[in-house]
Amino acid sequence: xxxxxLKEVSKRYSDKDILSNVNFCIEEGDFYGVIGRSGxxxxxxxxxxxxxxxxxxxxxxxxxxxxxGPNDLTIDLHKLKxxxxxxxxxxxxxxxxxxxENLFHFGRLYDIKSSTLINNIKNLLIFTKLFDHRNKLAEHxxxxxxxxxxxxxxxxxxxxxxxxxxxxxxxxxxxxxxxLRLLQEVNKQGVTIVMAxxxxxxxxxxxxxxxxxxxxQVYSQGLIDDIKKPFLKNNFTINLRPGDNRELxxxxxxxxxxxxxxxxxxxxIIYPQDIRMTVNSLLKFIEEENLYFNDMDVRKPSLNEIFxxxxxxx
Amino acid sequence: MRSxxxxxxxxxxxxxxxKLSALIVIFAPLLIILIIGLSFNTSSNLGLNIGVxxxxxxxxxxxxxxxLQQEDYKVVKxxxxxxxxxxDIKFGFVHTCIDLPESFKIDGNTPKEITxxxxxxxxxxxxxxxxxxxxxxxxxxxxxxxxxxxxxxxxLASTKSTLNDKNSxxxxxxxxxxxxxxxxxxxxxxxxxLDLQAVTLTYNTTLISQTxxxxxxxxxxxxxxxxxxxxxxxxxxxxxxxxxxxxxxxxELASAAGMVKGSxxxxxxxxxxxxxxxxxxxxxxxxxxxxxxxxxxxxxxxxSSSLSEISSTLNSVVExxxxxxxxxxxxxxxxxxxxxxxxxxxxERVGREGTYLNYLFPSLLVLVVMFTxxxxxxxxxxxxxxxxxxxRNFFLPLKKATFIISTYLxxxxxxxxxxxxxxTVSLIFLENSLSMMPLIFIILxxxxxxxxxxGMALGYVFTSExxxxxxxxxxxxxxxFLSGVILPLESVSPFLREITFYNxxxxxxxxxxxxxxxxxxxxxxxxxFLTLISYALFLFLVILVAESLLHQHIVDRFxxxxxxxxxxxxxxxxxxx
Numbered sequence: 001x002x003x004x005x006l007k008e009v010s011k012r013y014s015d016k017d018i019l020s021n022v023n024f025c026i027e028e029g030d031f032y033g034v035i036g037r038s039g040x041x042x043x044x045x046x047x048x049x050x051x052x053x054x055x056x057x058x059x060x061x062x063x064x065x066x067x068x069g070p071n072d073l074t075i076d077l078h079k080l081k082x083x084x085x086x087x088x089x090x091x092x093x094x095x096x097x098x099x100x101e102n103l104f105h106f107g108r109l110y111d112i113k114s115s116t117l118i119n120n121i122k123n124l125l126i127f128t129k130l131f132d133h134r135n136k137l138a139e140h141x142x143x144x145x146x147x148x149x150x151x152x153x154x155x156x157x158x159x160x161x162x163x164x165x166x167x168x169x170x171x172x173x174x175x176x177x178x179x180l181r182l183l184q185e186v187n188k189q190g191v192t193i194v195m196a197x198x199x200x201x202x203x204x205x206x207x208x209x210x211x212x213x214x215x216x217q218v219y220s221q222g223l224i225d226d227i228k229k230p231f232l233k234n235n236f237t238i239n240l241r242p243g244d245n246r247e248l249x250x251x252x253x254x255x256x257x258x259x260x261x262x263x264x265x266x267x268x269i270i271y272p273q274d275i276r277m278t279v280n281s282l283l284k285f286i287e288e289e290n291l292y293f294n295d296m297d298v299r300k301p302s303l304n305e306i307f308x309x310x311x312x313x314x
Numbered sequence: 315m316r317s318x319x320x321x322x323x324x325x326x327x328x329x330x331x332x333k334l335s336a337l338i339v340i341f342a343p344l345l346i347i348l349i350i351g352l353s354f355n356t357s358s359n360l361g362l363n364i365g366v367x368x369x370x371x372x373x374x375x376x377x378x379x380x381x382l383q384q385e386d387y388k389v390v391k392x393x394x395x396x397x398x399x400x401x402d403i404k405f406g407f408v409h410t411c412i413d414l415p416e417s418f419k420i421d422g423n424t425p426k427e428i429t430x431x432x433x434x435x436x437x438x439x440x441x442x443x444x445x446x447x448x449x450x451x452x453x454x455x456x457x458x459x460x461x462x463x464x465x466x467x468x469x470l471a472s473t474k475s476t477l478n479d480k481n482s483x484x485x486x487x488x489x490x491x492x493x494x495x496x497x498x499x500x501x502x503x504x505x506x507x508l509d510l511q512a513v514t515l516t517y518n519t520t521l522i523s524q525t526x527x528x529x530x531x532x533x534x535x536x537x538x539x540x541x542x543x544x545x546x547x548x549x550x551x552x553x554x555x556x557x558x559x560x561x562x563x564x565x566e567l568a569s570a571a572g573m574v575k576g577s578x579x580x581x582x583x584x585x586x587x588x589x590x591x592x593x594x595x596x597x598x599x600x601x602x603x604x605x606x607x608x609x610x611x612x613x614x615x616x617x618s619s620s621l622s623e624i625s626s627t628l629n630s631v632v633e634x635x636x637x638x639x640x641x642x643x644x645x646x647x648x649x650x651x652x653x654x655x656x657x658x659x660x661x662e663r664v665g666r667e668g669t670y671l672n673y674l675f676p677s678l679l680v681l682v683v684m685f686t687x688x689x690x691x692x693x694x695x696x697x698x699x700x701x702x703x704x705x706r707n708f709f710l711p712l713k714k715a716t717f718i719i720s721t722y723l724x725x726x727x728x729x730x731x732x733x734x735x736x737x738t739v740s741l742i743f744l745e746n747s748l749s750m751m752p753l754i755f756i757i758l759x760x761x762x763x764x765x766x767x768x769g770m771a772l773g774y775v776f777t778s779e780x781x782x783x784x785x786x787x788x789x790x791x792x793x794x795f796l797s798g799v800i801l802p803l804e805s806v807s808p809f810l811r812e813i814t815f816y817n818x819x820x821x822x823x824x825x826x827x828x829x830x831x832x833x834x835x836x837x838x839x840x841x842x843f844l845t846l847i848s849y850a851l852f853l854f855l856v857i858l859v860a861e862s863l864l865h866q867h868i869v870d871r872f873x874x875x876x877x878x879x880x881x882x883x884x885x886x887x888x889x890x891x
Contacts, residue, residue: 050709079711081709086708090702092704093702093703094701094702094703106706109711109712110711111711153706154706
């Protein structure tokens with residue numbers, strides 16, 4: 001079910017088009033990754049989704065079971081704010097308040113019952129592994145903890161949609177994974193997540209959907225596999241080292257339904273008619289003949305490759 | 315040295331390119347100097363409102379008022395009572411009240427007293443009014459002193475002329491008196507030389523008297539007897555006998571007469587002849603005396619006329635002296651002190667007596683509250699704006715007014731704490747002030763609210779905390795300079811002064827002063843108090859509107875700056891890896 005839909009949205013600052021004519025839809029339960037180069041318009045897209053900025057053109061619709069029909073975010077923003085949680089690039093809490101104080105402060109301002117809030121906060125503290133640090137001043141927390149606190153602050157009122165702007169930026173790889181796992185857990189609990197990141201690998205690993213923003217436009221959006229489809233390769237490569245059974249391998253390949261073999265010395269690029277069947281037959285033959293070669297690359301294109309391709313083409 | 319210059323140049327460039335910072339850092343002091351310079355660039359005391367009370371506005375008083383009016387002072391006349399004027403001082407309608415006498419004419423040895431009623435809490439104004447009006451009164455006093463002295467001198471000149479005139483007469487009278495004195499000596503010697511000694515004789519006058527008596531008696535008896543005889547029925551014989559007797563008596567009488575005319579020394583003729591001789595001597599003496607007396611009498615006729623002249627001269631002198639005395643008596647002022655200082659000025663303080671702290675207290679109090687509120691307002695808004703949590707606040711389902719009110723409330727709590735501390739401490743120094751404190755507290759809260767909102771407005775307008783704080787200090791300084799606390803407002807032009815009446819600092823200070831010094835109650839200062847409340851409400855609305863209009867801009871700027879910082883941080887992290 002649709003949760004947020006951007007229709008023909010453009011955003012212009014002074015004379016510059018930051019986003020132009022964007023159509024974008026987020027469904028309930030999605031873990032959406034928004035990727036793009038710096039200055040591509042990712043943050044602007046997120047700000048539009050949260051109603052933080054108003055579109056110069058077009059509309060942002062919010063769909064809810066509670067409200068009747070779609071609500072225009074620009075018009076009903078005040079009413080819809082409680083459904084959003086937002087974690088910006090930088091930490092957005094009071095550094096001089098403790099972890100618990102920060103959560104209580106923001107929770108209370110959402111007009112949540114005290115008992116419910118206490119319960120929420122306790123669960124959040126456990127969930128974000130901050131329970132033992134609840135009485136520490138926020139400024140005394142490590143970077144990873146601060147990021148978790150920021151996410152906790154965004155979740156304290158149990159939003160339907162959590163929007164994160166590069167939540168893993170400037171974190172070391174371990175902390176990045178730590179945060180992404182946490183978000184995955186949040187997503188599993190029914191919170192729709194939209195996350196902007198330029199860590200494409202992370203997006204590929206943790207998000208189910210992705211939108212590629214480039215030069216103010218959303219080039220691709222949807223399930224990652226669907227996005228990859230147009231970019232799937234029609235070949236595979238075998239890397240050879242001196243001493244490998246090069247001739248035997250080439251002869252064997254020629255027996256298979258292959259359109260073209262390009263010999264580049266230490267690498268063979270093979271264009272089969274059916275890549276799956278050809279690879280299976282080849283693997284079977286290698287096993288029977290006890291052949292040896294360095295490695296074989298039959299990978300689907302990574303998001304990184306797709307993104308590079310898009311960037312390069314445009 | 316080159317590097318120092320390069321860094322300095324860079325700093326200046328950065329400063330100038332940050333428009334608001336440049337505006338505040340460079341132009342705020344210039345603006346302050348300009349405003350203050352233009353405001354106080356005058357040597358005259360413009361628009362000093364002077365209340366004048368006199369029981370009767372005589373020509374004398376009116377003339378003095380006209381002199382004041384010529385000097386650009388606005389004179390307000392009070393005809394009913396001085397209290398009315400004093401009340402107006404409390405409310406700031408007039409700066410001083412002068413209690414003038416009916417007339418400046420000095421009609422006794424008591425100098426005329428002029429009383430100034432001044433608000434001692436406006437210390438600078440007190441001195442200014444004193445200095446300014448003192449010169450006017452000194453001039454008037456000199457004028458009166460000159461008039462009195464002139465009058466005395468003219469009287470003295472007139473006396474001198476009279477005395478000169480009368481002096482010659484007195485010289486003549488003196489000469490006449492000398493001459494009379496010598497004449498009197500002559501007369502005295504003449505009179506003493508007169509022989510008026512009577513001749514001393516002893517006469518036996520018994521005989522004469524006896525004789526005369528006997529003769530008389532006898533003659534009477536004879537006569538009686540003859541009458542009786544004649545008339546009696548006696549016979550002729552008898553009558554004869556009797557007649558013979560009578561004749562005998564007559565002969566005796568004749569004998570008596572002989573005794574009187576006898577030839578002896580004892581007869582009466584001799585006695586008479588002796589007497590005649592003596593009388594002749596006496597007559598001669600008397601004739602001589604008469605001649606002398608005649609001569610003296612003639613001389614005394616001249617003396618009488620001289621004395622009469624002297625008398626009339628002296629009468630004339632006496633008359634003149636009486637006139638001079640009367641004139642000198644008529645001089646109204648004879649006291650040297652009164653002549654030199656015919657007008658004395660007295661200063662009466664309006665309101666309760668107190669130390670300088672009492673008078674400075676309202677200004678100090680408002681000064682502290684103003685700067686605290688302005689700076690707190692700016693700082694709190696800046697803190698919130700620059701806080702990392704600023705963005706999160708956007709997603710809170712709260713109205714903008716909630717944030718503004720919260721910031722205001724935070725400020726208010728801090729001000730309340732400060733005001734309570736200040737007022738409590740001040741109770742130690744300011745006796746009997748406890749009853750006024752609640753009202754002062756309320757006024758300070760309202761005034762503090764206005765300053766807070768001003769500070770908050772600056773906080774929303776400026777980007778950096780330093781610039782905002784500097785702007786707050788600049789605004790506070792302008793309000794302070796245009797409040798009359800440092801320099802009297804009466805020195806600025808009437809137009810600018812009119813504007814300064816709307817200065818919240820001036821209004822708050824005025825309200826506190828009215829309560830603290832004049833014990834005015836809230837109803838007595840309704841308009842000012844309402845003005846202050848209106849300011850607070852107006853500023854709140856302005857901030858609300860401005861915040862609504864500026865919010866998107868602030869958010870965008872915040873986002874951009876955070877985004878930029880994040881990118882820089884990321885780049886650093888990548889390099890570290």
